Amino acid sequence: MKPRLTLRWIVFAVAVFVMNFPVISTLVTAFKSPGEVSRNPSLWIETPTFENFATVLTTSDRLNIYNYLWNSTVAAGIGAVLPIVVAFPLAWAIVRRGVGRAILFPLVVNLRALPLIIFAIPIYMMFSVAGLLDTRLGLGLILAVVNLPLALMLLVNAVAEIPHEIEEAAHMDGARLPRLLFRIVLPLCRPALITTFIFGFITAWNEFLFGLMLTTSKAVPMTVGASFFFATSGGGVQWGVAAAVMVVAALPPLALGLVMYRRITGSLVAGAVKG
Amino acid sequence: MASRQHRENALLASPLVLFLLLILGFPTVLSLIYGFSETSFETLMQPQFSGLQNFRDVLGDPTFWQAAGFSLRFGLITAVLQCALGLALAVYLAPLVRAHPWTVAILIIPMIVAPAMMGLMYRLVLHEFAGPLPHYLYQWFGWSPSFLGPAHVFKTVVLAETLQWTPFAFLLFLTAYQSIPSELREAASVDGARPLRLFWKIEWPLMLPTVFVALFIRFIDGFRVFDNIYTLVGSGPGGSTTSMSIYIYETFLRRGEIGKAMAAAILLFLTAFLLLALGQWLTRRRRP
């Protein structure tokens, strides 16, 4: 048994290195000085420096990365929770009662294939009337729409996984629908709910175009704020600073993913097996 | 009883339906109007009804078909590659993961990075003079392919997408694999089945539904690809890396042909809707 695990360690290491190569390389670049970036493209850092991170993390009247992080946290939080809230009851109705299976379900799922940015103009008009432009709530609402298809897919599969007998038994005991849903089905779906939340949060955190269109100053999210640090189409491009800001911007979803990885692995069982 | 169930059903569906109507109701109505009108950014408030003209324009636009072809090829190839790689990794690494669960966390890092940033990262990584990959290739072999040149750009974006999203497929397969009841495996081993035979006879059939789900999700995501390709190479020389999303985006914002962009989006949505409905109908027929 032992030697076969060794071989697996090697495969693991190679897979991690290859798949994460751009990430590793960016991490290395973030610790190089501007001069070294243009001189030394290798993965070896001659004189490591925290200069780039200092540039990114120092606040000024010009750029405040903590604002962007906070905006993204709130907006992505809304964008991850709201789809679960609205999709969960329907998911149960779809599986157990066939409600909306013919039209509503494929309609929502197919939203994933559309570039939703084509709705930018009407959404902009609506938000401007409603005072939602440049607010975290407004951005969060749109991110919720973006996440809705995957949330519905994962939750439908999760409900379908729950053995029918458990619900039958509860029904026999005379449990009414709300009790059945929130006391019995919801806890059983917990792993899928967590998965959906994590995927949703990461997707929402990483969204760029709506963040660009719907915010100007107060609610600017991290992805848009990050691009302020490296003007790729003009000015001097500082790859070191760009790398540092990418590292900082990726840390919160990374932390969330790592903390909850056990949940991810545990819950997709429920989410995926029944097509 | 029936009417109570009816009321309950309506109540269960209402949060999602209301939410969708609230956010997308007005945009959908307006977009449908735009789809059948001649509309530019200056005439947002006075769209001129033009019947099916936008649809004729889209269907007669070679770039649209080029984009559809690109997205289809890209979606299919990346979905198959990701699922094959993800499945192989999941099955082979399952014992390792069982012993050391933290290894999963390391493997899923790529999909946590924003695709737009991944595109930017590759711009640096693959740069002939500033990127580490060409640097080492030159150092070791005195030669490096032009990753983003016309000859290799398609392969490069396919590879970039595959490497970033293989973890997604890996994760789906890993959980499906781990949920196969151990009695089944043990029974087969007692019968003397070798690992490969065990896989094909027992594990593969049980994982098949997950394979379909994974292929479906990865195909949709590959078909609608935007961020990473756009930041890495844009729409490509001569428009050679124009995906469907990039086509719609550029028609909409860059060329300001709002009606035409809407028409393309409507066609895309209808096609996807019909395909999915057809798929559901087929699967339901297969399981009586």
Place this chain on the structure above:
Amino acid sequence: MKIRHNLRAGVAALALVAAGSVQAEVTVLGWPGGPEEAALRAVTEIYNAKADVAEENKVELLFTSRDGFFDKLQVDLAAGSTAFDLNLIATYSIGRYAPYMEPVTLSDQAGTVFGDTVLKTMQFDGKQYGVPTDLSLHFLYYRTDLIDALLADDAAKAKYSEIAQQHLGKAMEPKAPADWTWEDFVANALYFSQSVNPDSPTRYGTVIQAKNLLFNMMVFHSWPRSYGGNWMDDAGNITVDSEAFRTALSQAKLLFDLGATPPDSTSYEYAEANAAYASGQVAAMVQWNAAAGELTAAQAATGTTAPPAGPEGKFTHIHGLGLGLNKAAENKDGAIAFLQWLSTEEAALAYAKAGGAPGLAADTAAKLAADRPDLVQVGDYASNFGFVMNGGTSEKALSVYEAQAKEFTGFWAGTQDLDTALKNATAAMSELLK
């Protein structure tokens, strides 16, 4: 109808939730990063410190991503945004945004400070839509050490001549870059490429940024222009399918085919091309004047001159950046006051001293000769070699650049031949410029 009604009720409910924003200032939407931001900040500070600027007319700066800036601006303006009073405009995009902007009257000094050529870069349909802040044009950057060595070495000269004979059909002599024609540029690029000349000290003779991107067409345009090329003639006929464009496009294609520019350069934009030059593996390139600092810092032996000449002479594509007035602005009077001040000599000089690159009339630039000698060079090139294509400020100018970017890069990358590229470009431009 029912849906509409529900929607309105819902929107009203949401409006109660969201807090309204209060604006008492003049807000300006600009590009972050680079000298433009630093200079704009500096002059804003001076303006806000003035005693006669009322509290509610103080200027506040907003910045948004350069990537996608014009897409965002399009949506903002078309939907009647009041999030900013003034916004950045560029020569090639004035026509596109003019419907949502208001013409402005500049200060009396504007004519003498900037001169007519530069003021024109901010005009559309004969009306002034903004105050010019920065002027962009192109330099030929070259490695003085390499060129000097070539000019001093007879064997190298012979090799150069032989390469020119083989690929361009005539034996050419190396020359100083200030005297180059585009043929010299091509011959030099071939000589300094290892694919053509294995002994070359650099891997590539030049780097052409050829990503399918509108800005890259601007860099290229000086080339066909010097052969007499234009977008259209005075009668409005599209003239892109001309000998001038054919010559320039084919000469560039030769460099791609023979490996005189990096094979990846069909995906390069500004940053990548600069990184290639900075690495020391490129002998000469045409690039924006804004790159001077970065390129000289990386390669000390860098000379700059105007782009090479063609039969019609030397040319450089120019465009201006500036600030203009949003039609939906909430504080128009305050915004106009700021624009008028920006067009005074005081503001222009302060802007230049803080690192900006305003296009100044010779007399004004002379006052800065000690601080910013480069502005004298920019002003000189702009007035002697600067051009804007016929139709370059029209409503659809941006889209014309984009259509050309798609077709021309396709030709260079080998996905289509020259005839197809020019035929498609002509068709697209006829549609856009009619």
